[in-house]
Amino acid sequence: MTQEEIRVGIVGADTKASWAKVSHVPAIKGLPGVRLAAVATRNEQSAREAAQAFGADRWFSDPFAMIRDDRIDVVTIAVRVPAHRELVLTALEAGKAVYCEAPLGRSVAETQEMARAVRSHHTAIGLQGRHNPAVRRAAELVSSGKIGRPLSARVASPTFGFGPEIPVAQDIFNKSSSGANLLTITAGHTLDLVEAILGPIVEVDARTEIRWATVRLTETGAESLRDTADYVGVLGTTRSGTPFTADVDAGVSPENIRFSFEVRGSIGWLSLTSNHPYGFQAGDLKLTSNVLFVEPDAAAVSGGTVETAINVGEVYAQLVRDLREGTYRTPGFKHALHNARLIEAVRNSAKRGVRQKVHHRDARVERLGSTSEREPISALAVLVPRN
Known part of the structure; x- marks a missing residue:
């Protein structure tokens, strides 16, 4: 172009x-x-x-x-x-x-x-979220070995949505038939961030709960039945052998939102945090570590731009580079398929009470910190129950 x-x-x-x-x-x-x-x-x-x-x-x-x-x-x-x-x-x-x-x-x-x-x-x-400059730098810290071998990771991913009261326009999130709910949206984004920093997830053991089966629609006071989870907990393992926990909690008041992603390594640690009401999906992230690192790059869109546009701006910036250079570095629909299959593994694990393996057919799944010229994420996953 x-x-x-x-x-x-x-x-x-x-x-x-x-x-x-x-x-x-x-x-x-x-x-x-x-x-x-x-x-x-x-x-x-x-x-x-x-x-x-x-x-x-x-x-x-x-x-x-x-x-x-x-x-x-x-x-x-x-x-x-x-x-x-x-x-x-x-x-x-x-x-x-x-x-x-x-x-x-x-x-x-x-x-x-x-x-x-x-x-x-x-x-x-x-x-x-994986495109945020702080996330990219965190991935580089892990892949460089500066914090040593990753020993464990812990993610707290709260959201104010999917709570006991919602607007009428969001009632669609209560119905599994819509394909849009806490599991496919917030948990999908959260697990994608885990893969961006720690590499491919190969196994999940999950629990889901519906804590508010009856939801009040704020404008009308009417009640709606919820048939999708408003809590998701995942214990998983990455290909590198790093165990992680991800706690995806709905209905948290905006003033109490605190997203955190902590990685403990054999030498050091790193942490990503945010108090934005949209968590890491929209707001900027603060990276801290006990090892020296170069500050994250400046966002492609900044200055007067609202904070909710930072990460989306990074997606557009990469897509524009791909269009102009004829490359395919932006995670696209193959990556979306991988994420959908990963979430299906979580759903199956929670439903059956059985740990699920996630097999990646495409070896090109890499941490976001890689400098590879090939498409960064293009994996397809096959779900295999593990007793």
């Missing part, structure tokens, strides 16, 4: 309450050589308002018309998971680069269908 500007079109850029508003839009605006060329919603008024508010060149009330528009290079899918499949497959068929929020599909089968449709197109999956 030789043109000076990469033109992005966002499906789901709503001005009232949307992830695109707080992350994708400011990220695009904060990156040189990238332009918000269009926004699309399924409502003409909201599409017009979004284009005006976000400074987009054009608006569409038909997302598929925007996807097929020749003036769009990258299609960003920032809508609810059940709508991903049709939009993603249309964008790939139109020959566009596609950035889709995670989880990619409602199931492993649906995710696999989209991954197989990629062919030579550039894709990016919204597991943006």
Whole structure:
């Protein structure tokens, strides 16, 4: 791609309450050589308002018309998971680069269908926490051996969502059929971070709980039944033999949010922490260690950019480099399939009460700190129960 500007079109850029508003839009605006060329919603008024508010060149009330528009290079899918499949497959068929929020599909089968449709197109999956500069530096610290052999890791990943009271618009998160819940979203992001720093997860032993089976919808006071977990606990092992625990806890008040990722090595230790209400998925992270390290690189988008856009901006920055250089370094839909299968292993372990092995068919799964030129994460996992 030789043109000076990469033109992005966002499906789901709503001005009232949307992830695109707080992350994708400011990220695009904060990156040189990238332009918000269009926004699309399924409502003409909201599409017009979004284009005006976000400074987009054009608006569409038909997302598929925007996807097929020749003036769009990258299609960003920032809508609810059940709508991903049709939009993603249309964008790939139109020959566009596609950035889709995670989880990619409602199931492993649906995710696999989209991954197989990629062919030579550039894709990016919204597991943006691994792109944070502090995470990249932490991965380098581990892979360099500066803290010695990793002996154990402990992750506390709280979220204010999925609690006893939620807005009506989030009731979809209570239903397993939507494919969007604490396990596929927060736990999916959390375990991806474990792999980014410590390498591939090869075994999981998990427990899930529904602590609030009846949830109050805040606007109406009506009650909704929850059939998805609001607590996930994982005890796992990485390929290097490092055991870890991941505690994914829902319904934590924003003022009490404290994300932490601690790694103890044979020589030293490192810690990543954040008090952002979105945890590590959106806010910046603080890296500390008892060994010397170079400070994390400056974020691609910073300054006046809202903090929720930092990690998403890193994804766009890498995707833009790939498009211009003809490389495929951005974790895309193959990585999304790996993450979906990893989460399926967690689900199966919790359901059956049996430890699960995760076999990686592709040996190219590496820590994010690697300087390899090949695609960093493109593993497919096979789930095998272990008694």
